[in-house]
Amino acid sequence: MPRRALWPLLLAALGALHTVAHVHTDAWLLAIVAVAVLVASVARAGPARAALHGWAFGTGWLVAGTGWLFISMHRYGGLPAPLAAAAVLALAAALSLYLALAMAAYARWRRGRALPDAALFAALWLLAELARGVLFTGFPWAASGYAQVDGPLAALAPWVGVYGIGAVVGLVAACAAAGLRPVPAAAAVLLLVLPALLGTVDFSRPTGTLQVTLLQTAVAQDEKFAAERMPEAMAWTAQALLRAQGDLVVAPETAVPLLPGQLAESAPGYWEALLVHFARPGPAALVGVPLGDFERGYTNSVAGLSAAPPYRYDKLHLVPFGEFIPSGFRWFTEAMHIPLGDFQRGVRNPPSFAVRGERVAPNICYEDLFGEELAARFVDPALAPTLFANLSNLGWFDDSVALPQHLHISRLRTLEFQRGIVRATNTGATAIVDHRGRVTAQLPAQQRGVLTGTVQGRTGTTPYAWWAGRFGLWPLALLAAGVVLAAVFRRRT
Template sequence: MPVTWRGGVLAALLGAAQTLALVHTTLWPLPLLTAAWLAGRLDRATPRGGFVLGLAYGTAWIAAAVWWLFISMHRYGGLAAPLAAAAVLALALALGLFLALAGAAYARWRHGRAADAVLFAALWLLAELGRGMLFTGFPWGASGYTQVDAPLAVLAPWLGVYGMGAALALAAAALARLVASRWRAWPLATGVALALGAAAAVGPAAFTRPAGEISVALLQTNISQDEKFAAERMPATLAWLATALAQAEAELVVAPETAVPLLPDQLEDAAPGYWQALEAQFAQPGRAALVGLPLGDYERGYRNAVAGLSAGPPYRYAKAHLVPFGEFIPTGFRWFTELMNIPLGDFDRGEARPPSFAVGAQRVAPNICYEDLFGEDLARRFADAATAPTLLANLSNIGWFGDSIAIPQHLNISRLRALEFERSMLRATNTGATAIIGPDGRVQALLTPHTRGVLTGRAQGREGLTPYAAWAARFGLWPLVLGALALAFATSRPWRRP
């Protein structure tokens, strides 16, 4: 069946609509319904029509999920509004191609049988893995994040966010076949429903065990991005940070990404002795801090980093998974980044498997902003159970994106990381969401976004490995890639009767 322009528009509207559940997680059934519509239409589409439907759905999905990139490029980067809008659309189109190819492949390989639901889920999974892995990956808005408060969340410590997305696609395809066949596909739909119901009824398994608690204080600096690097604001910025770090009564204090927005030599020129005074405050046992700042210099290169302050040895962590265009310049695109005014926009990468920061008996694994989209990267730190992190800490600056949906989206991303590893996640951010997330993925404490303050509480450390942490630490996402390829191959083959 050819795809009409009305069908393409409807596909785009539904693709955009499913992203509502990335923010409002109580709407978790919505992506199930929109994906079911897509699966039903692909059951009647030609390969060309499948490509168009997948491209419309996937492009609108990404555009609706990351439209706030326009704010960073236009308001803070100074890029002309038409160019900024075109850049967001171009990114969405490029990433939408993964689902377009999956749609075309499904329309070509389906056979009108129950196994088509598995084929749809396998191709959906391959599309999401491709988006998350190729060209350094851009997995923001992955469908599994819509299920952080849904029954499918029990799969997080087993299969991670991509496995949750594949299960969502399987359920959607089963629902589509049930409706299209006027309930003749009830065995398939019943099997999927029973499996999901059993998982929800049993609830999440506990793969880890408590390993003590520490008191924490998380700083929210609330500095507008257009003022963050302004020289006239720098004395007040540094003064508030120093006071908050000194007065916070906690075993671990965490300040957000680039809380100190100056390179070391710049800081020494602007505020002589400032860093040495911070180090002295945490030189006695019982108190420690993680502070975001750039390290290095313009001549030899610089890194988006975190400094650990404590009575122990000096600790430094540098961001390894950088944001394209924002933190590194892809080959051939320097002309584009030069159109914008973004300070510190070409960072060097840190090491892939950094050590944790020791705070008493706890091993804290910092990650910076965009890095907590990549559970497979964080999993590398769990290769040795004896030295695996007991706590995770995300230092972010979402100020680039104003008062937008990026804030609750990133909070839900961190919640899913907590579920995957059964580790508490501490979030210290510039404008929000600053939060303490428990190992069950629930928000235990939260500061109001776009306010300046300090969030205090206690965080539980955990030991032991979830299945996801164990296999992803060793093999990354390749088990999912190979499993999806095998299922796609098996279900795309025609049945031949002897």
């Protein structure tokens, strides 16, 4: 095979290696090196060739980072293996078009000057990641900033968030790709070393602690709605909820998998017993449960059980095909045999759940990928969360890298907002993460169990929470666009 044809395949392999740091905590530098090789390759190419290089790198990156989608489509959705594999590849290839356009623009507008070109690359890299994370409901899984959760750039999280960290990754990589020239080499080292030297500034302070109990139900996805398996799983969940001690017990997404009407028919008295128990002094509970009916619509929800008035959180950011059906794609949902289709969306800035003076903010499954949406809860400091709770069901993906990847994502959220998070999941990773992104307790994946521990609530607003809560991701997008426009203008003058 000619070398010219082989190089895109090597870049695709490098893109795949880029995702290693989304699972392994000591591989953050590998992600930067992979991007640096991409920079060097597109710097020597014309726009068309650079677009191919960016597309190949992005496709390898996303196939490796989201290959677990094959499990949900083939094993649980019933799609033949070739079609499921083709669907994963097609999604990765389509989403990589953003990076292809960015690399073509870089090849077209770079000037051959190391630092201005590095700034241009970082801006285009950022715009490509923002496009993937926002357009068409957004799919920001495996964004480059998540690979840095254990690296020195993690100190930037409370300032610029995951996309800002990704932009700095692009800047460091572009400086490193300039070789041993003194100025760009020094810039790359400084960008890596300075955040670590400065350390993480405390924008938050403690409010108190909660004793928490987290349930991991470990129900296989193909058994979750099975009549022969459901009664035993629901009984275990109820017993674990009723026996929990401390201040707060959390059960995962759809831990109770039946709608209210189905629950009243199939398990009469089940929900009422929970309501009566948690109305007494003792722990409060957050329980994942679908709510609604045919006339009013359905929601993927969290019910808050306590002596206080009833609490309800409805999922806002729904999963395409899993929780709502994009126009023209109902055939795909029917082929996947997904039992929960069109859900209603919750409100953008919901109230938190009050527990022992703490404000616990639930989010469901991959909602915690969208930090800019969580930031909206911090606009009013008096109502801002002091703690996050993520309720997830990743049973669709078995014991794949999706589980540690999601834990990485949650850890980055704690750094952005300087808030701890408790994660109650069906199959993993059920864990307690403090406001510094450190996992203080965790259950083994794929095993039923109960995790108990202590988590600290905190108050205060990080710079990222302040600007993202008010303006979303527009400040980053406008900054990147300004850098690109400046490069284009200088190129033409």
